[in-house]
Amino acid sequence: MKQLLFRWFDSDVGYSFRHSPVAIGSAFVAFVCVFCAAFAGWVSPHNPFDLGSLELSDARLPPSWSAGGTFKYLLGTDDQGRDILSAVIYGARISIVVGAASVVLSALVGVALGLLAGFKGGWVDSFLMRLCDVMLSFPPILVALLMAGVGRALFPNADTTVAFGVLILSISLTKWVDYARTVRGSTLVERNKEYVQAARVTGVSPLRIMRRHVLPNVTGPVMVLATIQVATAIITEATLSFLGVGVPPTSPSLGTLIRVGNDYLFSGEYWITVFPGLMLVLIVLSVNLLGDWLRDVLNPRLQ
Amino acid sequence: MAACGGGCVNHTPLVQANDLAKTFDVSPPWLNRVLERKPRQLLRAVDGVSFQIEKGKTLALVGESGCGKSTVARLLVGLYEPTRGNLVFDGQDAHAVFKTAGGNALRKRIQMIFQDPYASLNPRWTVEAIVGEPLTEHGLIVEATALKQRVGELLESVGLRAQDMAKYPHQFSGGQRQRISIARALATEPEFLVCDEPTSALDVSVQAQVLNIMKELQRKRGLTYLFISHNLAVVRHVSDQVGVMYLGRLVELADKHTLFAAPRHPYTRMLLDAIPKMHDTGRARTPVQGEVPNPLDPPAGCAFHPRCPHANDRCRAERPALLDVVGVKIACHAVEEGRLR
Amino acid sequence: MSLLEVQNLVVEFPGRRGTVRALDHISFDIAPGEILGVVGESGAGKSLTGAAIIGLLEPPGRIAGGQILLEGQRIDTLGEEAMRHIRGRRIGAIFQDPLTSLNPLYSVGRQLIETIQAHLPVGQAEARQRAVQLLKDTGIPAAEQRLDHYPHQFSGGMRQRVVIALALAAEPKLIVADEPTTALDVSIQAQIIMLLKNICRDRGAAVMLITHDMGVIAETCDRVAVMYAGRIAEIGPVHEVINHPAHPYTAGLMAAIPDIAQDRDILYQIDGAMPRPGAIPAGCAFHPRCPRAFDRCKAERPELLRAGATRAACWLHAGVVA
Amino acid sequence: MLVFILRRLIQAVVVMTAVAFIAFLLFQYVGDPVVFLLGQDATPAQTADLRAALGLDKPFFVQFWHFLLNAAQGEFGLSLRQGAKVSRLIGERLPATVELAFVAAVLALVIGVPMGVYSALRRGTFLSQAFMMVSLLGVSLPTFLIGILLILVFSVGLGWFPSFGRGETVQVGWWSSGLLKADGWHHIVLPAVTLAVFQLTLIMRLVRAEMLEVLRTDYIKFARARGLSNRVIHFGHALKNTLVPVMTITGLQLGGLIAFAIITETVFQWPGMGLLFIQAVTFADIPVMAAYLCLIALIFVVINLVVDLLYFAVDPRLRVGQGGH
Amino acid sequence: QTIRVANQGDALSMDPHSLSESLQFSLTGNVYEPLVGRNKDLSLAPALATSWKQTSPTVWRFELRKGVQFHDGTPFTADDVLFSFARAAGEGSDMKSYVNDFKEVRKINDFTVEIETLQPFPILPDVISLVYMMSKKWCEANQAVRPVDRRKGIENAASFRANGTGPFRLRERQPNVRTSFTRNGSYWGKIESNASDIIFTPIANDATRVAALLSGEIDVMEPVPVQDIARVNAGANTRVATGPELRTIFLGMDQKRDELLYSSVKGKNPFKDKRVRQAFYQAIDIEGIKTTVMRGASSPTALMVGPGINGFLPEQNKRLPYDVDAAKKLMADAGYGAGFEVAMNCPNDRYVNDARICQAVAANLAKINVKINLQAETKGTYFPKVLRRDTSFYLLGWTPSTYDAHNALNALMACVDDKGAGQFNLGAYCNPKVDELTKKIQSETDKTKRNAMIKEAFDIHTADIGHLPLHQQALAWGISKKVSLVQLADNFMPFKWMSIK
Numbered sequence A: 001m002k003q004l005l006f007r008w009f010d011s012d013v014g015y016s017f018r019h020s021p022v023a024i025g026s027a028f029v030a031f032v033c034v035f036c037a038a039f040a041g042w043v044s045p046h047n048p049f050d051l052g053s054l055e056l057s058d059a060r061l062p063p064s065w066s067a068g069g070t071f072k073y074l075l076g077t078d079d080q081g082r083d084i085l086s087a088v089i090y091g092a093r094i095s096i097v098v099g100a101a102s103v104v105l106s107a108l109v110g111v112a113l114g115l116l117a118g119f120k121g122g123w124v125d126s127f128l129m130r131l132c133d134v135m136l137s138f139p140p141i142l143v144a145l146l147m148a149g150v151g152r153a154l155f156p157n158a159d160t161t162v163a164f165g166v167l168i169l170s171i172s173l174t175k176w177v178d179y180a181r182t183v184r185g186s187t188l189v190e191r192n193k194e195y196v197q198a199a200r201v202t203g204v205s206p207l208r209i210m211r212r213h214v215l216p217n218v219t220g221p222v223m224v225l226a227t228i229q230v231a232t233a234i235i236t237e238a239t240l241s242f243l244g245v246g247v248p249p250t251s252p253s254l255g256t257l258i259r260v261g262n263d264y265l266f267s268g269e270y271w272i273t274v275f276p277g278l279m280l281v282l283i284v285l286s287v288n289l290l291g292d293w294l295r296d297v298l299n300p301r302l303q
Numbered sequence B: 001m002a003a004c005g006g007g008c009v010n011h012t013p014l015v016q017a018n019d020l021a022k023t024f025d026v027s028p029p030w031l032n033r034v035l036e037r038k039p040r041q042l043l044r045a046v047d048g049v050s051f052q053i054e055k056g057k058t059l060a061l062v063g064e065s066g067c068g069k070s071t072v073a074r075l076l077v078g079l080y081e082p083t084r085g086n087l088v089f090d091g092q093d094a095h096a097v098f099k100t101a102g103g104n105a106l107r108k109r110i111q112m113i114f115q116d117p118y119a120s121l122n123p124r125w126t127v128e129a130i131v132g133e134p135l136t137e138h139g140l141i142v143e144a145t146a147l148k149q150r151v152g153e154l155l156e157s158v159g160l161r162a163q164d165m166a167k168y169p170h171q172f173s174g175g176q177r178q179r180i181s182i183a184r185a186l187a188t189e190p191e192f193l194v195c196d197e198p199t200s201a202l203d204v205s206v207q208a209q210v211l212n213i214m215k216e217l218q219r220k221r222g223l224t225y226l227f228i229s230h231n232l233a234v235v236r237h238v239s240d241q242v243g244v245m246y247l248g249r250l251v252e253l254a255d256k257h258t259l260f261a262a263p264r265h266p267y268t269r270m271l272l273d274a275i276p277k278m279h280d281t282g283r284a285r286t287p288v289q290g291e292v293p294n295p296l297d298p299p300a301g302c303a304f305h306p307r308c309p310h311a312n313d314r315c316r317a318e319r320p321a322l323l324d325v326v327g328v329k330i331a332c333h334a335v336e337e338g339r340l341r
Numbered sequence C: 001m002s003l004l005e006v007q008n009l010v011v012e013f014p015g016r017r018g019t020v021r022a023l024d025h026i027s028f029d030i031a032p033g034e035i036l037g038v039v040g041e042s043g044a045g046k047s048l049t050g051a052a053i054i055g056l057l058e059p060p061g062r063i064a065g066g067q068i069l070l071e072g073q074r075i076d077t078l079g080e081e082a083m084r085h086i087r088g089r090r091i092g093a094i095f096q097d098p099l100t101s102l103n104p105l106y107s108v109g110r111q112l113i114e115t116i117q118a119h120l121p122v123g124q125a126e127a128r129q130r131a132v133q134l135l136k137d138t139g140i141p142a143a144e145q146r147l148d149h150y151p152h153q154f155s156g157g158m159r160q161r162v163v164i165a166l167a168l169a170a171e172p173k174l175i176v177a178d179e180p181t182t183a184l185d186v187s188i189q190a191q192i193i194m195l196l197k198n199i200c201r202d203r204g205a206a207v208m209l210i211t212h213d214m215g216v217i218a219e220t221c222d223r224v225a226v227m228y229a230g231r232i233a234e235i236g237p238v239h240e241v242i243n244h245p246a247h248p249y250t251a252g253l254m255a256a257i258p259d260i261a262q263d264r265d266i267l268y269q270i271d272g273a274m275p276r277p278g279a280i281p282a283g284c285a286f287h288p289r290c291p292r293a294f295d296r297c298k299a300e301r302p303e304l305l306r307a308g309a310t311r312a313a314c315w316l317h318a319g320v321v322a
Numbered sequence D: 001m002l003v004f005i006l007r008r009l010i011q012a013v014v015v016m017t018a019v020a021f022i023a024f025l026l027f028q029y030v031g032d033p034v035v036f037l038l039g040q041d042a043t044p045a046q047t048a049d050l051r052a053a054l055g056l057d058k059p060f061f062v063q064f065w066h067f068l069l070n071a072a073q074g075e076f077g078l079s080l081r082q083g084a085k086v087s088r089l090i091g092e093r094l095p096a097t098v099e100l101a102f103v104a105a106v107l108a109l110v111i112g113v114p115m116g117v118y119s120a121l122r123r124g125t126f127l128s129q130a131f132m133m134v135s136l137l138g139v140s141l142p143t144f145l146i147g148i149l150l151i152l153v154f155s156v157g158l159g160w161f162p163s164f165g166r167g168e169t170v171q172v173g174w175w176s177s178g179l180l181k182a183d184g185w186h187h188i189v190l191p192a193v194t195l196a197v198f199q200l201t202l203i204m205r206l207v208r209a210e211m212l213e214v215l216r217t218d219y220i221k222f223a224r225a226r227g228l229s230n231r232v233i234h235f236g237h238a239l240k241n242t243l244v245p246v247m248t249i250t251g252l253q254l255g256g257l258i259a260f261a262i263i264t265e266t267v268f269q270w271p272g273m274g275l276l277f278i279q280a281v282t283f284a285d286i287p288v289m290a291a292y293l294c295l296i297a298l299i300f301v302v303i304n305l306v307v308d309l310l311y312f313a314v315d316p317r318l319r320v321g322q323g324g325h
Numbered sequence E: 001q002t003i004r005v006a007n008q009g010d011a012l013s014m015d016p017h018s019l020s021e022s023l024q025f026s027l028t029g030n031v032y033e034p035l036v037g038r039n040k041d042l043s044l045a046p047a048l049a050t051s052w053k054q055t056s057p058t059v060w061r062f063e064l065r066k067g068v069q070f071h072d073g074t075p076f077t078a079d080d081v082l083f084s085f086a087r088a089a090g091e092g093s094d095m096k097s098y099v100n101d102f103k104e105v106r107k108i109n110d111f112t113v114e115i116e117t118l119q120p121f122p123i124l125p126d127v128i129s130l131v132y133m134m135s136k137k138w139c140e141a142n143q144a145v146r147p148v149d150r151r152k153g154i155e156n157a158a159s160f161r162a163n164g165t166g167p168f169r170l171r172e173r174q175p176n177v178r179t180s181f182t183r184n185g186s187y188w189g190k191i192e193s194n195a196s197d198i199i200f201t202p203i204a205n206d207a208t209r210v211a212a213l214l215s216g217e218i219d220v221m222e223p224v225p226v227q228d229i230a231r232v233n234a235g236a237n238t239r240v241a242t243g244p245e246l247r248t249i250f251l252g253m254d255q256k257r258d259e260l261l262y263s264s265v266k267g268k269n270p271f272k273d274k275r276v277r278q279a280f281y282q283a284i285d286i287e288g289i290k291t292t293v294m295r296g297a298s299s300p301t302a303l304m305v306g307p308g309i310n311g312f313l314p315e316q317n318k319r320l321p322y323d324v325d326a327a328k329k330l331m332a333d334a335g336y337g338a339g340f341e342v343a344m345n346c347p348n349d350r351y352v353n354d355a356r357i358c359q360a361v362a363a364n365l366a367k368i369n370v371k372i373n374l375q376a377e378t379k380g381t382y383f384p385k386v387l388r389r390d391t392s393f394y395l396l397g398w399t400p401s402t403y404d405a406h407n408a409l410n411a412l413m414a415c416v417d418d419k420g421a422g423q424f425n426l427g428a429y430c431n432p433k434v435d436e437l438t439k440k441i442q443s444e445t446d447k448t449k450r451n452a453m454i455k456e457a458f459d460i461h462t463a464d465i466g467h468l469p470l471h472q473q474a475l476a477w478g479i480s481k482k483v484s485l486v487q488l489a490d491n492f493m494p495f496k497w498m499s500i501k
């Protein structure tokens, strides 16, 4: 482990990391966000998902520094008396989980199908690529919207976890296409590289070649894509909840919080939307910047 | 095969290619063909190539880019299925065997070395994994320390150090990488090595190192080589026999000494003439005109006739066969007719 | 007076592990009309030398010392705009791969005409006239029609002819040709080298011909510089260097080349590999591989020393001068 | 060329059938239109009646087959909710969406391409870094929030632009255009900006990345070596080569604009297809939804075709049948 | 003078018989008129009928107004009345339930008609106040004899055009974009409005609608989101008119199934135990919901109908006190001291702050250890689901379309049968006494007796805690200070009472 860390530190990526304030900064921010989200239970002062602890009488309190604010609720409360700070932390957790999970899911599917298409070629390839075309003609928001509807219809009384599952699935459903295409492209390149042919001459089975030789060599672009898609997935989730098919309101994600807060922009209760919005920007920005940086570092032509 | 004790000279060839051909279908999609009334387009990358290689000997194939050298190599190692003809390896029909369960046993005996020392090693694997892969894949060695031991030996046999196995390919120079490739190819103790331009990406100084190692290995282990190159000087250095290819066909197949001393085919002559001579500087040569024709649409008759100074009407119409002319095999009307000698 | 004079040229790349010196005090000159060959192993710094002369070092690479004089005028310190007028007009360049050297979206004629008009005060019609003439001169049949064709419609050899025509478009006095034939077929290589040699002779242009191929050098050049690890190991008239190499590296290189004319069982081989820039040993860069190295080689860096008709950076020849 | 177009058309039909199928499959789950059609006082018998009358009680494949038959004739039936022909509804809404998407696309291109070119040419300068940051901010905020904020600032706060609708429109044949009147332009500013932000970011980053690649190619190096001026190299040679790959993605993005318009149209009450679709979704108006999705697929197909044809125009390598090797 | 009006939604059609929905009635009610209309206090008012009386328990006689012209100039006569009722009862109409009990509509002379019903029908004038009169001639000339028939895929002129007798004419109709009206110069009555034109625009997004009002792009809009009431009131040129609405918001519980769906309780149904229902009732902090969620714009209620509905009695409207301790005790008594878990269905775009009310309720119930799995979703998926009775606990709102308590009793509280009774009684509350009373109320003609029966039925339902009534939501109209208008409790917006400075 220590050795691995050291090797990373010593590698080109590590070097570039140490010398890029943007990368360090955004990694730091991303880490803080992820840390807070992961340990939300310890970090946040209240548990916003525990409905029993909500006091309606504490609803819509402004942040502590404004007149009428209390230190009990540092960033104020929303219309349900939910502590905004805690809600933001927990919401970030949900957003990150939804974002990361949908990216992982779509990456898994996309990479697998992309490998298959690139390696098998022929009609498998044609079929999968046409399938990608079809998926591309569905704008992601639409697919997610419809999928979320379908999910709700199929699991009408789903509890929260299933609702999340449906949400994640519906976001992933369009995103895998990007991975499939990228991986297929790289696979086509890698497949004809001589080291793959060497393995074939030796008699290594195609499946094994795909897994052991080709897969590790296409992870670079997938990584880049993944970082950037975590961000878009989080935004998609927010947009879906704007359209009314997001996560359950009792366990709001950042997107839900912003959407709810949107209703209070005119009434002056800016904190209900601004702080979740800031958090969202912070996460998306840092993840995007990391992705950008990674892309520049991993792209040999830009070295 | 007749049993033959040590010391007796075995004249049965180890490798025998009979009328090998490989055609690629490069037709436009079906709809285009139907609508534009275009026929199917077939690219005859290799078109009826026959040769034999005796055990312990080296056959070199030379020719310009695109003439089908690599395709022959891939046919020999089973990366491609021949469209026509067959390959007899040690008395067995190789492509038939490749398909059966015994295929791996045969694959073990035939290995390949590639051109690009940078692309032929998986950049994410350690040298140990790369060289060890054929061993584990064929179940030759499963135990970790034994594997290390064997990989170390292999590396040392190609002039690297055993400690190098922990490194990654990018930590080696081009020549060293090519040695790793050789070590990998040797791992299964093959009898036949197909080398597709193993030195053309290398500097002359490094090329010398690799060629020396290859020769030494051949001497020590009795390896048989198919050596592909477009550098005639290198070919002369390593081979016993030389085949000259043009547009998918062999145009001349001869013993090395014969070929270099007295090239017969006009194309062979042209190739030899095109090589700049190092030691009689200043001599102006008249380079041959023209370039290789489009392989999709090869000229009728002798494919070389548009560039050939000796071409006549027969050359333009009739394709010459590869004929035995005093110990040399030649496909040329002019030579056959005695117009050229 | 020499056409081009390179004096103590140093090129450096600031990098993650400190600054790497890729060219280390290189000096040579080229006379008008002369063909200078530059050979050496991959990574020896041949292309960098060419790039430094035409002022196209890729960032972060920079000239860190020495000077480059073109017809007595110092050009390494010129600004971008002034340098632009030198490139193409006074120094032409040819790169290795003719396919990638031409913009695929523009016709060959357009690229020729824009180059001519960038440097010469001629109208459209005259520029076109010249372009056709250039194509004819470089041996392209049916030049008039070919002018409107796109690069992908030419074969490899034809493309390289176009590239040569482009390099000569504004009649420069010096051509830097960086491996102009490496990407081509053996039979075509000879054609292109001949063309380059003849056309430059006709126009009185000097050529700096960078190549791997000793044979090409032997046939084409007047003088040759052998590079090793960012330095010039030996420089001198071609047949002297080839037949009587003064530097052990040159000698090794020559012996390592298989000969078409004779059989050798084992090739001479120089063990080891050329050091990367940044890991170049002290003293003579070649000493760890040199069969004739002695103490001084490890400690002191040799300058180019006269050795017969050539000059070599080797302490073996120290006595000759002293 | 003709063959190529034909191929694409056949592909298009396949893609659109698949889209229709998937769409139709999904609709089975998004809600029950009968509930809305009948209002609160309907009896179960009435419900069953209507269900039968609408053919909603038929097996899925029968319904789909009818749908396909009709769709092939460009007829998608009556909107369950509005009782109007779907083709007419869409016809009325199409101009609004197309104009919005068009203005947004022009905006995104006109601003995005120069920004991308600049930040590629002047990599590392303050301004180009700032462009990159700002562009990232654009993708970090959900579209709806951007829309509301724009309204808050520019309509309510400053009173510069109207907050909803298309304003005055002029009827040109069946097309209703808002772009022929100052009022229409006045109304389109905020929605178009909202819609353009995301695309702008993408285009800018794409142009930058492609440009950086192109600037590293040999032919650019060779163009420099020929002594061409920077202007010619950057804007003649590099930009044109950059735009070739950018074209594909931009084409796809244009299709995306129309889809993204859903959110923007909702926020700005823009009377376009997105709004129609969202309303249809809430009321499970299957014919409208199906027609919309098929139309979107058609738009994508057309855009792809146009992009491919543009390729023919721009890239001589694709113009086949002219010698070559 | 032009008044620009905006609403959350749009009428689906201009056909007054095609859909029984209040926005559609409100909008088409400016163009078309019923026989019996309503005053500003919702009491009945003569419209196209000048007077009416019950000539026998099953017969009502209407005297029609003379000299009335449709917008196209044709005079209004008894034939049009007969035609309109037939149209409302016919195929494709959504008004059938209003005229279901009619036996016959008879023309006595050109300006007198009689309606005979199957059973005694005391509230007939109330019921027909939403059945608008159309021109027979015009409908026949424009293929609009029937409301739109989706089955045949044929469009209908009446969906896009209109020819009524009302104070405004329909000038232009772009569904979901803009509908404009002009003043009817030849109206039979006086129009208390100075508006020459009305432009109606739907703006679905709350924030956009508020912004449009604040920036002066529209003059009247509805509804104002409760949280923005203060902001609109603070605006220099805008104000909010609030008032009670007829709709009652309540919670329902499954009281039929033996095992509660979607709950941690297995093998039994806690909602069958009145103590549990009462515990839920008393655990809900309705005042807290009023102040925080509804920002004061609601009136908590104990009844299933609100003021303005016939049968509503203020003295009956007494809620059980909010008392968490009592609720806990009730739960403990019922054997659920440790609470349980149950799913709750809730729309999120149907009623004012509906999902937020549910959240607040969930938070309240958490205090008596009940864990609510809240499923808030769009009405498009919500209604089909709850109408399948695929729910254990749900939120619903109800406005009796007849302005009479019987409608609520029959739809919400009667035992479920297959003839439409208890159709929205989604938890299948059933008390035979209430059922019996409901049937009697239907045909009782004596007003006092009838009201007494309504009172009794409500008392029983309240005692049973059959549902958990929450509140009547408030109307909130955003109005430019230049505009004066009359706000009706049924949320209709007649343009004839709207003026602008």
Ligand SMILES: Nc1ncnc2c1ncn2[C@@H]1O[C@H](COP(=O)(O)OP(=O)(O)OP(=O)(O)O)[C@@H](O)[C@H]1O
Pocket (backbone or CB within 6 Å): B024, B025, B026, B043, B044, B045, B063, B064, B065, B066, B067, B068, B069, B070, B071, B072, B230, B295
């Ligand atoms: N997989 C393939 N599909 C279609 N055509 C192919 C394929 N592989 C090779 N070819 C074509 O077959 C011909 C012979 O190719 P091959 O690679 O054998 O040539 P080569 O002699 O090895 O050339 P080089 O010296 O450039 O390596 C070429 O024209 C090539 O384009």
Ligand SMILES: Nc1ncnc2c1ncn2[C@@H]1O[C@H](COP(=O)(O)OP(=O)(O)OP(=O)(O)O)[C@@H](O)[C@H]1O
Pocket (backbone or CB within 6 Å): C013, C015, C020, C022, C040, C041, C042, C043, C044, C045, C046, C047, C048, C049, C058, C059, C060, C061, C276, C277
């Ligand atoms: N951008 C760069 N950054 C760092 N080092 C570089 C860069 N470009 C070139 N070098 C180094 O400079 C040295 C000389 O490179 P150059 O391209 O001149 O070699 P060359 O002699 O032309 O080799 P080849 O025969 O392979 O073309 C190489 O060792 C290379 O590592």
Ligand SMILES: [Mg+2]
Pocket (backbone or CB within 6 Å): B069, B070, B071, B196
């Ligand atoms: Mg090859």
Ligand SMILES: [Mg+2]
Pocket (backbone or CB within 6 Å): C046, C047, C048, C178
């Ligand atoms: Mg080079």
